[in-house]
Amino acid sequence: xxxxxxxxxxxxxxxxxxxxxxxxxxxxxxxxxxxxxxxxxxxxxxxxxxxxxxxxxxxxxxxxxxxxxxxxxxxxxxxxxxxxxxxxxxxxxxxxxxxxxxxxxxxxxxxxxxxxxxxxxxxxxxxxxxxxxxxxxxxxxxxxxxxxxxxxxxxxxxxxxxxxxxxxxxxxxxxxxxxxxxxxxxxxxxxxxxxxxxxxxxxxxxxxxxxxxxxxxxxxxxxxxxxxxxxxxxxxxxxxxxxxxxxxxxxxxxxxxxxxxxxxxxxxxxxxxxxxxxxxxxxxxxxxx
Amino acid sequence: xxxxxxxxxxxxxxxxxxxxxxxxxxxxxxxxxxxxxxxxxxxxxxxxxxxxxxxxxxxxxxxxxxxxxxxxxxxxxxxxxxxxxxxxxxxxxxxxxxxxxxxxxxxxxxxxxxxxxxxxxxxxxxxxxxxxxxxxxxxxxxxxxxxxxxxxxxxxxxxxxxxxxxxxxxxxxxxxxxxxxxxxxxxxxxxxxxxxxxxxxxxxxxxxxxxxxxxxxxxxxxxxxxxxxxxxxxxxxxxxxxxxxxxxxxxxxxxxxxxxxxxxxxxxxxxxxxxxxxxxxxxxxxxxx
Numbered sequence: 248x249x250x251x252x253x254x255x256x257x258x259x260x261x262x263x264x265x266x267x268x269x270x271x272x273x274x275x276x277x278x279x280x281x282x283x284x285x286x287x288x289x290x291x292x293x294x295x296x297x298x299x300x301x302x303x304x305x306x307x308x309x310x311x312x313x314x315x316x317x318x319x320x321x322x323x324x325x326x327x328x329x330x331x332x333x334x335x336x337x338x339x340x341x342x343x344x345x346x347x348x349x350x351x352x353x354x355x356x357x358x359x360x361x362x363x364x365x366x367x368x369x370x371x372x373x374x375x376x377x378x379x380x381x382x383x384x385x386x387x388x389x390x391x392x393x394x395x396x397x398x399x400x401x402x403x404x405x406x407x408x409x410x411x412x413x414x415x416x417x418x419x420x421x422x423x424x425x426x427x428x429x430x431x432x433x434x435x436x437x438x439x440x441x442x443x444x445x446x447x448x449x450x451x452x453x454x455x456x457x458x459x460x461x462x463x464x465x466x467x468x469x470x471x472x473x474x475x476x477x478x479x480x481x482x483x484x485x486x487x488x489x490x491x492x493x494x495x496x497x498x499x500x501x502x503x504x505x506x507x508x509x510x511x512x513x514x515x516x517x518x519x520x521x522x523x524x525x526x527x528x529x530x531x532x533x534x535x536x
Numbered sequence: 537x538x539x540x541x542x543x544x545x546x547x548x549x550x551x552x553x554x555x556x557x558x559x560x561x562x563x564x565x566x567x568x569x570x571x572x573x574x575x576x577x578x579x580x581x582x583x584x585x586x587x588x589x590x591x592x593x594x595x596x597x598x599x600x601x602x603x604x605x606x607x608x609x610x611x612x613x614x615x616x617x618x619x620x621x622x623x624x625x626x627x628x629x630x631x632x633x634x635x636x637x638x639x640x641x642x643x644x645x646x647x648x649x650x651x652x653x654x655x656x657x658x659x660x661x662x663x664x665x666x667x668x669x670x671x672x673x674x675x676x677x678x679x680x681x682x683x684x685x686x687x688x689x690x691x692x693x694x695x696x697x698x699x700x701x702x703x704x705x706x707x708x709x710x711x712x713x714x715x716x717x718x719x720x721x722x723x724x725x726x727x728x729x730x731x732x733x734x735x736x737x738x739x740x741x742x743x744x745x746x747x748x749x750x751x752x753x754x755x756x757x758x759x760x761x762x763x764x765x766x767x768x769x770x771x772x773x774x775x776x777x778x779x780x781x782x783x784x785x786x787x788x789x790x791x792x793x794x795x796x797x798x799x800x801x802x803x804x805x806x807x808x809x810x811x812x813x814x815x816x817x818x819x820x821x822x823x824x825x
Contacts (some may be wrong), residue, residue: 332570441800471814479796486775507768511730525760
């Protein structure tokens, strides 16, 4: 019954084994988005604002905020983006950077209990990020790899996950505040990528008893009809125990699959969320005609 | 690595743990289809013919043939329908009746190794159907309930499944020729219906080591956007080990989910089937414009 509580100043979101799935909107991230990158570098956050609103309207429970810009002051921009998004909405945030200083800057201005994205099993990263997580009383995403890099071997990934949970405990961070990413490889490139990640997810949940998160859109990389693949994949991962994902809530097929899986797993009391969503869709369809 | 081989005179289909999922087209069934019922009762099989062709074109690996008509000679009609469908196509058939005599009549005319749909855990049904299955060297679907009727309790369902596999063995029918239906209840009516059927499926596969089949469209009964629910459900059931379903192959979202789950589970070598399907869809879309 592990529950990870994330919050803003006024709202809590709980990632949990018996809870509705938590969707963390992935859009506020300049990698691969040239326009957004240029604007953020220039201090123009109008697109960030639009992305925040659109994702929440589409059903995001949380938003990820990343400012990974080459040749720009990521630290300053991430802090500004976090402040801006928190001024627009009460959904809690994941503060996302591959560098430590921007994470620190984002956490310093964040109101509530953030989700830090992310740590991994490398000693250096663990020892620089975990003290920050502890200092701010945050929760943290742990990518299941270590200094050796991404491994296709489920055993190696499970060990990295275990190391992160244990090291977090050494820093006084409880297991319920560690959310493990089992790492999704594209099935078009790695034949047993799907089975492996399902297996790691089951083990992380069953043996480490922690929550899990993944970037769902990787699985279909390089294949046609990628969104359909992603949609089925996320329902399958939920069956294996996945409790949250960093995903694009504007992809309707995927959101359908998530809400359907919630209903099927008994995480949607009397299917109320399903029915509400269906009604809203019918209304929107009518509006179009 | 259990494999259930079903065949027509010239084609084999294998339902198996490490095989692509087998879709058994459900359309040739007069229940709830008034026009089809009237026509079949009058000996008019033109709609049966159309349904057979359409389902195979949409990707059905096998076809279910049911002639459960009130006030009509089900025995004669089922035999005629089986002969007709076999004259049109080489896909193997499931011969479907709740009565024993029609099953016998269908088996008598069937060319190949049929799948008998179905037996359950009731002694009377077991002792009347299993000798037929043995006589014709067929395989059989076992519904996981007994004389007590459908139970929401997974333990009761597992026991019924186990009884069927054991009784089949007593009749000289190997476990690989028994395909268990874990029984799908609507999640709109029974809150833990989804978890229960996933659980029964895992146990039947893990402990009895037999193949499984289900009628996927039940899960969304009474709820809006039912097809989306069914699509996610079938991918989730495949994650739990389901190896075949009696389904409507004309429901595209569901077929997408099945093919996606095959790719993700590593049952679609190099994602060739996925890519072929995507290309065919793109071509069809182009044709429309």
